[in-house]
Amino acid sequence: MSEQRLVHLIDDEDAVRRSASFLLKTSGYEVHAYASGVAFLKEARHPDPGCILLDIRMPEMDGLEVQRELNARGVALPVIVLTGHGDVATAVTAMKQGALDFLEKPFEKTLLLAALDRGFERLGRAGDAEIAGQEARVRIAALTPRERDVLRGLVAGNPNKTIAYDLGISPRTVEVHRANLMTKLDVGSLSEALRIAFAAGLHARE
Template identity: 40%
Template sequence: MDEWPRPDGRATLCWEARMPAEPIVHIVDDDRSLRDAVQSLLESVGLRARAYASSAEFIDARAWSGPGCLLLDVRLPGVSGLEFQGRMEGLGVHLPVIFMTGHGDIPMSVRGMKAGAVDFLTKPFRDQDLLDAVDLALDRDRTRRASDADVEDLRTRFAMLSPREQEVMRLVAAGRMDKQVAGELGISEVTVKIHRGAAMRKMAARTLPDLVRMADLLGASGTNT
């Protein structure tokens, strides 16, 4: 990664490195003519697009960690689109899915929607329907990534708390009163208030409900609060 020297001797990232990654629309369909047509359409409106003939080819490309979405054919050679959707979480693929389907595959596509797909497009679909679905999927991906970044920031702040501050935050978030926290931890109520205040300050929680909300988010993300 390129860096520019700073006057104080420390390095700072160059402008290009700080730019957010441009989203990529991944197209997985075994019909080459459809892949090419969809890719051309997306690129004509300024979107980046990559095309793959199968889910295995998509996985081999290892290009799914950045922002974007996945246009996925329901019927694919080998692993079907629906089967692949079910495996994505285990593979670490978190891109929003838009299914592309023939008329006879609509019941399967509905199952895909229930499993979290953004939309399904029945072939042949209108260009604008595709672009609208992609816009919705990219917006959903941006929202998820912003939420993930917020939780990661909370994890970093929580790790900066002392073990006692973490205990107090956990108990306060569970609804314990200061007297109950003091009794459970064997400390005075004044000490509880001091640790609670320190936790709020380090977590940048303006109010006690803010602190509880942060604890809930950390708990939902798997952090032991």
């Protein structure tokens, strides 16, 4: 087995492909770059094992459509979504479809490499889903009902103001609950909190 870990980079921006490829190659990764989701799906009908860096906003076929097609084909490689638009709702949709993480462009090298480490760790532990779900449910159980309500709002992709309106509380109170639930879940980012929520089967309110 090759020492180099493979990253499938899918982004329609030439500058992003060049800079990200350089960053990854100098960090010890092998990179296969694609200018579109269509090109990736055509050229990599059965992708070699690795992580997928997938841009959300692309012509012809956006990242969510590429992800749905991968799911339909039974391709279970870890997907890290890239967005340059701060579109949390779209990133939440991607995570509901199985994405491991999302990063906003321009992304920091440390955050990208940390996300890839999690992706390759997942590749190496294919059978842990049930255990992860149990652990996630234990963590969610430690939250108060109101903190779970706020987390459901985040799962729905809603900003604090919308969550506050829906729950009939102030945005400041939502911020407090959000900070408390992040502490109780022992996470440092929204994407980590969402991963736990999805693993535990916590869904947005209808």
